[in-house]
Amino acid sequence: MPFPKDFYWGGATAANQLEGAWDVDGKGASVPDHCTTGSANAPKRVTEIFEEGTVYPSHDAIDHYHHYKEDIALFAQMGFKMYRFSVAWTRIYPTGEENEPNEKGLEFYDRLIDECLKYGIEPMITISHYELPYVLVEKYNGWADRRLIDLFEKFARTLINRWHDKVKYWLTFNEINTATQPMGALVSLGTVKGFTGTINELPDDKPTRYQALHNQLVASAKLVKWAHETYPSIQMGNMICFITYYPYSCRPEDMLLFQNRMREMNWYASDVMVRGEYPAWGKRYWKENGIELQMEEGDLEILKEGTVDFYTLSYYMSSTVSQDANAAQSSGNMAGGVTNPYLPSSDWGWQIDPKGLRFTLNEIYDRYRIPIFITENGLGAYDTLEADHSIHDPYRIDYLRDHIAQMEEAIEDGVDLRGYTPWGCIDLVSASSGQMAKRYGMIYVDKNDDGTGTNARYPKDSFEWYRQVIASNGEKH
Numbered sequence: 049m050p051f052p053k054d055f056y057w058g059g060a061t062a063a064n065q066l067e068g069a070w071d072v073d074g075k076g077a078s079v080p081d082h083c084t085t086g087s088a089n090a091p092k093r094v095t096e097i098f099e100e101g102t103v104y105p106s107h108d109a110i111d112h113y114h115h116y117k118e119d120i121a122l123f124a125q126m127g128f129k130m131y132r133f134s135v136a137w138t139r140i141y142p143t144g145e146e147n148e149p150n151e152k153g154l155e156f157y158d159r160l161i162d163e164c165l166k167y168g169i170e171p172m173i174t175i176s177h178y179e180l181p182y183v184l185v186e187k188y189n190g191w192a193d194r195r196l197i198d199l200f201e202k203f204a205r206t207l208i209n210r211w212h213d214k215v216k217y218w219l220t221f222n223e224i225n226t227a228t229q230p231m232g233a234l235v236s237l238g239t240v241k242g243f244t245g246t247i248n249e250l251p252d253d254k255p256t257r258y259q260a261l262h263n264q265l266v267a268s269a270k271l272v273k274w275a276h277e278t279y280p281s282i283q284m285g286n287m288i289c290f291i292t293y294y295p296y297s298c299r300p301e302d303m304l305l306f307q308n309r310m311r312e313m314n315w316y317a318s319d320v321m322v323r324g325e326y327p328a329w330g331k332r333y334w335k336e337n338g339i340e341l342q343m344e345e346g347d348l349e350i351l352k353e354g355t356v357d358f359y360t361l362s363y364y365m366s367s368t369v370s371q372d373a374n375a376a377q378s379s380g381n382m383a384g385g386v387t388n389p390y391l392p393s394s395d396w397g398w399q400i401d402p403k404g405l406r407f408t409l410n411e412i413y414d415r416y417r418i419p420i421f422i423t424e425n426g427l428g429a430y431d432t433l434e435a436d437h438s439i440h441d442p443y444r445i446d447y448l449r450d451h452i453a454q455m456e457e458a459i460e461d462g463v464d465l466r467g468y469t470p471w472g473c474i475d476l477v478s479a480s481s482g483q484m485a486k487r488y489g490m491i492y493v494d495k496n497d498d499g500t501g502t503n504a505r506y507p508k509d510s511f512e513w514y515r516q517v518i519a520s521n522g523e524k525h
């Protein structure tokens with residue numbers, strides 16, 4: 049049986065996408081709190097002022113803030129061994145700049161962590177998951193400003209000092225590599241000072257993005273170094289949005305394009321976090337893209353000293369690249385690319401590729417030789433709530449089953465895979481579209497795009513299926 053006996057089966061979420069209670073108990077506004085709901089035809093918008101009558105989905109989300117006990121009990125019923133969640137920065141430091149943390153915010157996570165531990169569920173915390181305090185965007189243009197490093201250290205150390213004896217696994221930044229793509233400016237870096245409009249209208253400034261990413265990489269390494277010195281028992285990880293690219297043809301130009309995309313999207317940030325240095329091709333890349341990184345003395349040493357203990361990734365799809373400008377384009381989570389005729393697509397155009405996961409895990413492990421966790425994977429789909437409150441989601445079961453089968457293969461190949469926490473184990477707000485209708489959960493939540501719904505939770509067919517997967521340690525899937 050390939051799955052090791054202490055394999056961490058579980059699920060993953062992010063604070064701004066499920067907690068709601070956006071201004072309760074002293075919480076401040078974060079970037080997602082300024083984002084509206086989108087739809088298949090209309091992209092979500094960012095507004096500076098809250099518009100009357102507009103739905104801001106993170107404000108209420110699925111009200112996990114008040115339902116966490118029920119939700120963790122359902123996770124326990126599925127047999128979760130691990131739960132990956134994030135801490136809302138604005139619950140702890142509402143503007144990011146306070147000197148003292150907001151005790152009420154900390155107490156919520158005290159309760160949440162204790163609830164997990166009560167059921168023997170190992171918490172994994174993402175310190176920063178796409179939810180920068182909005183004040184830091186307006187005042188500093190987000191991570192473009194180095195002062196964010198100290199503000200982040202203050203926030204992150206507050207969490208680790210408080211929970212180091214209860215939480216062993218920590219991730220610094222969710223999908224830090226999205227900074228290499230235009231969308232990263234909004235979701236990850238907050239370098240969107242003064243911007244209002246749809247997410248398709250985001251202006252792009254590549255040199256600023258790469259500078260802001262450098263600042264984040266330094267912040268991450270600084271924290272990892274401090275955590276290792278202060279609390280040797282905890283483990284620090286990265287988190288990469290892994291997009292596996294294929295060359296569309298065997299043309300040498302396509303092969304080089306494939307290599308460039310893999311480097312830019314996947315290896316650039318993770319080489320720094322795992323190897324402790326920028327890749328050899330970095331200098332040429334910076335020059336050709338007009339990037340002049342401002343570094344301070346000691347930055348390169350910090351990067352060297354703050355390397356992570358384990359590697360985590362999200363994996364949803366692969367993407368195909370071609371030199372041919374006329375090739376049919378496919379849509380996707382920041383990836384874009386051309387349509388791969390061998391793969392089916394989700395309702396949102398993401399190309400489903402379980403075998404690509406085996407390839408990906410092998411590539412990562414060959415390169416770094418450190419333990420790996422898949423901290424996100426799943427299918428965003430439309431679900432139908434039947435009159436008897438059942439939800440039949442065989443498409444989701446198929447998706448997860450096929451990916452688990454390829455994880456098995458990768459483990460047989462020799463990959464040190466330690467855990468699997470599929471995304472949005474309970475329905476929550478979509479990061480890219482702001483919709484509730486794009487559902488990932490094994491637990492259905494009665495909440496709609498227009499903000500209506502009872503917030504009642506109902507297990508889908510995938511709930512019982514996943515329970516059996518976990519109970520059999522992956523043998524039954």
Ligand code: BGP
Pocket residue numbers: 062065178222223289362381424428471477478479480481486
């Ligand atoms: C990742 C994010 C998550 C999550 C997931 C699914 O990029 O880390 O926050 O939302 O993608 O994406 P979406 O919600 O856009 O379908």
